Amino acid sequence: MTLTVSERRLCASDEAALEAAVAALERTSFAQRLTKVLGKRVALGGRLLPEKLQRAATLATHRALHGALRVALDSLKGKEIKDTRLRHRQLAMATGALGGAMGLPALPLELVVSTTIMLRAIADVARAEGENLANPEAAVACLEVFALGGHGEDGRIIDGGYIALRGALAKSVSDAASYLARGGAAMESAPALARFVAAISSRFGVVVSQKTAAQAAPLIGAASGALVNLAFTEHFQTLARGHFTVRRLERAYGVHEVRAEYARIARAAGYWPAAESE
Numbered sequence: 001m002t003l004t005v006s007e008r009r010l011c012a013s014d015e016a017a018l019e020a021a022v023a024a025l026e027r028t029s030f031a032q033r034l035t036k037v038l039g040k041r042v043a044l045g046g047r048l049l050p051e052k053l054q055r056a057a058t059l060a061t062h063r064a065l066h067g068a069l070r071v072a073l074d075s076l077k078g079k080e081i082k083d084t085r086l087r088h089r090q091l092a093m094a095t096g097a098l099g100g101a102m103g104l105p106a107l108p109l110e111l112v113v114s115t116t117i118m119l120r121a122i123a124d125v126a127r128a129e130g131e132n133l134a135n136p137e138a139a140v141a142c143l144e145v146f147a148l149g150g151h152g153e154d155g156r157i158i159d160g161g162y163i164a165l166r167g168a169l170a171k172s173v174s175d176a177a178s179y180l181a182r183g184g185a186a187m188e189s190a191p192a193l194a195r196f197v198a199a200i201s202s203r204f205g206v207v208v209s210q211k212t213a214a215q216a217a218p219l220i221g222a223a224s225g226a227l228v229n230l231a232f233t234e235h236f237q238t239l240a241r242g243h244f245t246v247r248r249l250e251r252a253y254g255v256h257e258v259r260a261e262y263a264r265i266a267r268a269a270g271y272w273p274a275a276e277s278e
Contacts, residue, residue: 010253010261017245018258019265024242025162026271030149030207033231034214054209058201061208064115065143065197111208114229119143121233122240129244130251136180140173140196141247146204148239161272162246163259165203172196207235 010018122142123133131138147169148162160167176196214228249258266272 010249010257014249014252015261018249018261019269021242021245022162022262022265022269022271024238025148025246026266026269028149028235028238028242030210030231030235033235034210034228036231058205060109060111061115061201061205062197064112065146065200065204066193111212114232115146118233118236119146121237125237125240126244129241129248131244131247137173137177139180140177141243142240143196143200144169144173145236145240145243147200148243149204149207149235161266162242163262169199172199207232 119142122145126138126142127133131141133139133142147165172192172195175192179190179192211228211232246258246262263272267274
């Protein structure tokens with residue numbers, strides 16, 4: 001009897017890769033990373049920020065998510081696949097150091113630069129996991145990573161975890177990819193992309209508010225600003241590796257098989273309630 005793609009069981013190495021992806025996607029908390037790199041807990045509530053700075057950071061987030069995708073992906077075309085994690089971390093730390101030295105007025109601009117660096121790093125991870133960045137779906141999946149980092153107070157990304165969030169974003173992801181596939185270029189005005197970026201921004205904003213609050217702390221300085229951006233970079237690189245590992249396995253084994261196994265692993269590890277339906 002010949003098994004279809006969706007009926008194949010994961011081999012041992014792919015099972016291990018999926019387990020690592022589940023751990024990355026379900027338990028990676030930016031707040032915890034900040035505490036680790038700064039050596040202390042920091043107040044991360046966005047309410048601590050001046051209203052004017054909150055508005056500026058929100059606007060910068062939207063602009064960064066609209067503009068950085070094309071810049072990041074265009075710069076990858078035709079390049080050799082290699083490990084660039086260290087280089088992106090160094091760039092992010094340099095940007096964070098500059099922002100920390102200049103203080104609050106620099107944060108909105110620094111966020112745009114940091115987001116562009118991060119999307120470039122995410123795209124590198126995507127290529128390493130076999131994604132074709134000339135495919136609009138892969139390009140949109142890179143931006144989708146920014147929605148994966150907004151863990152709540154209980155450490156969970158959303159009820160139902162990564163799989164539920166992928167489902168919630170599916171329509172906006174599909175519409176955005178379809179628009180790009182038709183050759184759409186009006187990044188700011190296209191309703192499909194505007195809806196997609198809005199969906200991403202609402203979750204990315206959780207991490208942005210935490211990052212901004214940490215950098216707005218008294219005496220943050222250049223050194224601490226660099227550490228905040230290091231945590232920011234590592235957070236999304238880890239999420240990107242998990243996300244594109246899952247997508248790679250879905251292409252190899254089928255979406256249903258991989259997501260069912262993902263759910264089993266998540267429950268067994270205690271990331272999801274044992275009784276939660278698939």
